[in-house]
Amino acid sequence: MKLTEIDVPGYERVVRCDDSDSGLRALISVHDTTLGPALGGLRMWPYLSDQEAFTDVNRLSKGMTYKSAVAGTGLGGGKSVIIGNPKTDKSEAVFRAMGRFVDQFNGLYTTAEDVGTTVEDMVLVREETRHVTGLPREMGSSGDPSPYTAYGCFLGMRACVEMALGTNDFKNVRIAVQGTGNVARYLCRHLHEAGATLIVTDIVEEKVRRVAEEYGATVVDPEAIYDVECEIYVPAALGATINDDSIPRLKCKIVAGPANNQCLTVEHGDRLRERGILYAPDFVINAGGIINVSVELEPEGYNERRALEKVRNIYDAVRDILAKANAEDISTNRAAILLAERKLEEGRAKK
Numbered sequence: 001m002k003l004t005e006i007d008v009p010g011y012e013r014v015v016r017c018d019d020s021d022s023g024l025r026a027l028i029s030v031h032d033t034t035l036g037p038a039l040g041g042l043r044m045w046p047y048l049s050d051q052e053a054f055t056d057v058n059r060l061s062k063g064m065t066y067k068s069a070v071a072g073t074g075l076g077g078g079k080s081v082i083i084g085n086p087k088t089d090k091s092e093a094v095f096r097a098m099g100r101f102v103d104q105f106n107g108l109y110t111t112a113e114d115v116g117t118t119v120e121d122m123v124l125v126r127e128e129t130r131h132v133t134g135l136p137r138e139m140g141s142s143g144d145p146s147p148y149t150a151y152g153c154f155l156g157m158r159a160c161v162e163m164a165l166g167t168n169d170f171k172n173v174r175i176a177v178q179g180t181g182n183v184a185r186y187l188c189r190h191l192h193e194a195g196a197t198l199i200v201t202d203i204v205e206e207k208v209r210r211v212a213e214e215y216g217a218t219v220v221d222p223e224a225i226y227d228v229e230c231e232i233y234v235p236a237a238l239g240a241t242i243n244d245d246s247i248p249r250l251k252c253k254i255v256a257g258p259a260n261n262q263c264l265t266v267e268h269g270d271r272l273r274e275r276g277i278l279y280a281p282d283f284v285i286n287a288g289g290i291i292n293v294s295v296e297l298e299p300e301g302y303n304e305r306r307a308l309e310k311v312r313n314i315y316d317a318v319r320d321i322l323a324k325a326n327a328e329d330i331s332t333n334r335a336a337i338l339l340a341e342r343k344l345e346e347g348r349a350k351k
């Protein structure tokens with residue numbers, strides 16, 4: 001087991017994890033623990049280079065700091081990634097080795113599932129460290145965060161619909177969803193039940209077919225999703241899909257969805273605003289999962305009723321950010337970043 005510290009300005013601790021026995025190659029990034037110990041998921045993805053994984057883990061880790069700051073979870077921001085293919089490179093040894101690396105943080109970083117990992121993988125991580133959340137309900141934990149992320153996202157989308165479309169329901173609202181994975185499937189169910197018309201895509205055909213059958217959605221090719229005439233474009237796959245190429249193509253009035261780091265840069269949020277597209281800042285609208293997990297860490301332990309109560313605050317949180325951006329004549333993502341930074345400043349002042 002080899003742990004290599006990497007100095008990254010603005011980050012509290014970033015390490016590279018190599019374990020030759022299991023073949024694990026991973027990175028753990030703790031961005032900021034001003035407001036509490038860092039919590040963020042463990043992603044497994046076939047990154048094309050170490051640099052790509054390094055950029056991703058640090059962007060995600062900072063996003064977690066902002067997400068928890070705005071949602072008031074009492075947690076800081078961190079994230080980890082395993083460089084590998086979740087279809088072919090998973091093993092008990094890989095996740096147990098990851099658990100041993102997480103354990104080296106002595107609770108400064110707690111992990112959970114994310115893209116490419118599952119509740120079952122976290123059970124293996126738990127063999128080596130107690131600093132892991134989102135374990136099965138039978139273990140007294142909060143389980144899969146995806147339904148809570150989806151529910152919060154649905155409520156945040158309603159706030160956007162009210163502001164941009166002047167209606168408070170989803171009847172006949174056309175919604176283009178990129179990625180039909182864990183969160184999107186739950187989200188599509190809410191939207192379908194609320195009367196929305198769904199257009200969906202995924203790079204995995206069986207996933208998109210299942211959602212199409214369950215919710216009567218129309219399927220388009222992955223590349224065609226940006227060109228779909230719709231009211232809402234929902235990024236629910238990976239990050240950075242709001243960029244120079246996609247923005248001119250979008251034919252929607254709202255961008256709102258669960259994916260992390262949707263805008264490639266902060267300026268891409270400004271570009272959306274210039275095009276008259278309302279953007280729900282990702283780390284505000286997709287906080288349902290971290291809110292659910294954070295309840296697990298409360299002294300009384302996990303309680304679903306309490307978690308849902310807190311997730312419902314996302315409606316107000318999104319509405320407040322949209323209103324703040326309007327009042328200050330800035331893009332919604334800048335308004336959200338300013339709010340997160342202010343919460344961090346307040347936290348630093350109290351220390």
Ligand code: NAD
Pocket residue numbers: 114115116145146147149178179180181182183184201202203204207222236237238239258259260286287289290
């Ligand atoms: P997931 O892996 O279950 O779903 C992602 C889906 O996107 C997969 O089905 C994948 O095949 C598809 N995909 C990948 N690239 C694509 C592309 N170019 N075009 C179309 N489809 C593509 O992951 P998830 O847990 O549903 O998370 C989705 C997003 O939401 C991620 O960005 C994640 O970081 C974010 N998020 C998830 C949670 C949670 O609770 N799971 C919480 C907050 C944020």
